[in-house]
Amino acid sequence: MKRDPVATAATRARYDRNARLYDLIESPMEQAAFRRWRKQLWAQVPGGRVLEVGVGTGKNFPYYPKDARVTAVDLSGRMLEQARRRAIHQGIAVELLQMDAQALAFPDGSFDCVVATFVFCSVPNPVLGLSELRRVCKPGGKILLLEHVRPESLWLGKLFDLLNPIAVRLTGANINRRTVENVLRAGLEIEAVHTAFFGIVKCIVARHPAAVVGTPVALAMERGLPQPSDEAVRDPVVRGSG
Numbered sequence: 255m256k257r258d259p260v261a262t263a264a265t266r267a268r269y270d271r272n273a274r275l276y277d278l279i280e281s282p283m284e285q286a287a288f289r290r291w292r293k294q295l296w297a298q299v300p301g302g303r304v305l306e307v308g309v310g311t312g313k314n315f316p317y318y319p320k321d322a323r324v325t326a327v328d329l330s331g332r333m334l335e336q337a338r339r340r341a342i343h344q345g346i347a348v349e350l351l352q353m354d355a356q357a358l359a360f361p362d363g364s365f366d367c368v369v370a371t372f373v374f375c376s377v378p379n380p381v382l383g384l385s386e387l388r389r390v391c392k393p394g395g396k397i398l399l400l401e402h403v404r405p406e407s408l409w410l411g412k413l414f415d416l417l418n419p420i421a422v423r424l425t426g427a428n429i430n431r432r433t434v435e436n437v438l439r440a441g442l443e444i445e446a447v448h449t450a451f452f453g454i455v456k457c458i459v460a461r462h463p464a465a466v467v468g469t470p471v472a473l474a475m476e477r478g479l480p481q482p483s484d485e486a487v488r489d490p491v492v493r494g495s496g
């Protein structure tokens with residue numbers, strides 16, 4: 255899977271350009287529905303170490319769980335500037351970093367949960383980006399996505415394909431991404447998909463797939479490893495590493 259530096263630079267430039275007007279442009283949809291969906295998505299975040307990818311101007315800040323330690327990244331420096339202002343204004347404790355979702359600078363398994371809202375419509379290589387989310391999430395950890403996708407209806411789907419180049423040029427976002435399929439392609443397990451707005455918006459609850467159920471002894475023998483201590487044997491659920 256390749257990262258296209260030209261497409262990535264173009265995406266960054268588009269969001270840099272739109273950063274100051276972004277909240278204003280999105281405001282009608284935000285009031286009508288996005289707020290409610292964000293709240294529902296974040297209510298499923300278990301706390302612990304959380305990564306928000308594509309934080310944008312920080313619209314999710316009000317929904318961060320109190321017991322979470324959140325790191326948030328974005329490709330666009332200008333979007334991050336807006337997020338920084340909002341974090342100060344709202345008194346939100348968040349570590350903000352400029353980073354590409356396609357090449358996250360975190361070690362494997364760094365986070366208990368990874369969240370992204372309306373991001374994988376604009377990441378140039380979404381499968382590469384989603385694979386990075388899987389990599390930095392702990393084995394068995396949750397990955398929660400809120401995304402607009404290509405409509406399932408045949409004719410609406412074709413119409414969105416047709417209009418996509420205009421949407422990309424204007425907003426930087428693709429309107430015909432098949433994000434549920436991309437999540438599977440990235441090697442994640444899907445637990446649930448909730449659909450809204452004529453099938454265009456999806457809330458995807460996915461998991462890092464490395465939750466292996468079995469006894470530690472059986473697993474250790476299978477892998478040719480030394481057998482674990484008696485204490486470990488009492489816990490029948492093992493989270494595998496890969």
Ligand SMILES: C[S@@+](CC[C@H](N)C(=O)[O-])C[C@H]1O[C@@H](n2cnc3c(N)ncnc32)[C@H](O)[C@@H]1O
Nearest residue numbers: 269308309310313328329330333354355371377
């Ligand atoms: C439509 S905005 C959504 C922002 C925010 N998540 C929200 O819900 O309002 C998409 C965001 O994803 C960011 N983005 C796009 N490609 C990215 C990438 N490869 N890595 C990190 N962030 C990216 C953009 O800079 C932008 O801030």
